[in-house]
Amino acid sequence: MVAAIAVQSVRYNYGDHVAVDDLSLNVENGEFFAILGPNGAGKTTLLNMLMTVTRPRGGQITVMGHDVVTQTEAVRRALGVVFQDPALDDRLTAAENLEIHAVLYALPKAGRREAVRSALEWAQLEQAGSKPVRSFSGGMKRRLELARALMHKPSVLLLDEPTIGLDPQGRRHLWGRIGSLRAQGMTVLMTTHNLSEAEACDRVGIIDRGKLVAIGAPAELIAATPEASSLEDVFIAITGKQLFDDSASGRDRLLSFAKQGGEFTQ
Template identity: 55%
Template sequence: MSSAPILDARGLGRRFGGREVVAGLSLSLQEGQSLALIGPNGAGKSTTLAMLTTALRPDAGTAQVGGFDVVRQARQVRGLLGVLFQEPALDERMTPRETLRLHAALHRVPRRDVAASVADALEAAGLVEAADRPIRGFSGGMKRRLELARALMHAPRLLVLDEPTLGLDPQGRLDLWGRIGALRARGMAVLMATHVLTEAESFDRVAILDRGRLVALDTPEALKRAHAGDPAASLEDVFLALTGRALRDEAHPLRPALVRRRA
């Protein structure tokens, strides 16, 4: 494992209309590791991902991906990232083949390699037979598989997932997690934000955000021992112990920026 982290964020902060959405956030992720961000609605998870993926400029602090600064070297950073957005990010008038060819062009895949790369991505997504059908008729699971295949086409070093199973049925969730698990087993670094706490249980480390601040960061087992008093407890027990039981209204001040297709 490399000594230099694939992701290194220090003191990140962001405000919206005078409201501090993320404050003093520091995170790091090594090659081959996985890190899950959890927190109540409005805790700053999506804002954090937007800053780390160059969709939103931090007001404070710094972040690097693969040694490249997310502000000053955004193009290089985007080349190292595969991103699966919470909101759909597909042009449903296009076909999977057209979508993948466009992505290859955006990421400067050598022309001689495009046809093979597209074919491999279609095979990996299980969409060979649907390759030339408009995406508008696809199920949620098919669209998610296509988005994941697209995110991986340019061989990224870090996969970023924002609520990856949102809207999927149980079969779709199981299939998607099988695919993500295989990527992790092959050594891909994964950063995920999720409301589904059971999805974070298998990750190497879990970061709990509340009101824009990092309140805990450790392995799931260590968090359970420290904050629930029992390694056999659930992450939900830890979550409630640290963030309380009060309902939160969800706000997404940056959502348009986060789902904007990266050029």
């Protein structure tokens, strides 16, 4: 069976800076996979290549068997994405944000209203659909973004720091939503700095300075690291340095993902 995500000897550089360095990994169908690494390690660059926003300088990436360079439209249709930074238009209502997504992904016009209604219901936002997003809490926005990412029925879900900024109740509710997707067999690839969240994943890949330096089930990585009792111990033992800032605007990345290379059409 074809891997949900296959990354083979991928490289990317910004001038003299090598962001991703001969990186290879596979994410299997139905797997919940976490990517860990210090800020600046290459996680965002890797996600941008997966989303077809950035082209690899070398190597190959496929999503559900589709090449990110030569089959960009098929890749984008296979992906649902929730960005680290909010990528909603807070001047619009929840329903209007969903309607825009339905248009971008060319959902059949006759079924768009029902698709929006179903997405609001799934996110438990039925009573808030006509309210502007600027009035939403962080948890409500995250649920809306997740519901939007699922509207076109993707095969693979990308989550970039999905619970950042959420309170414990919001994190628990969001994990409940994600857990329901896992039960249905959806492939989920997540980046996170929350090591306890990563421990709940099937496998973890640790990236440092653009290289994949460790991969395996959390329990396996802990067992293989001397004196480690948690994934956090493993992470610090392997990377051994402080984190530094490396972020991009969620909305800018969404617009690039949605518009680069033309509109989505049937």
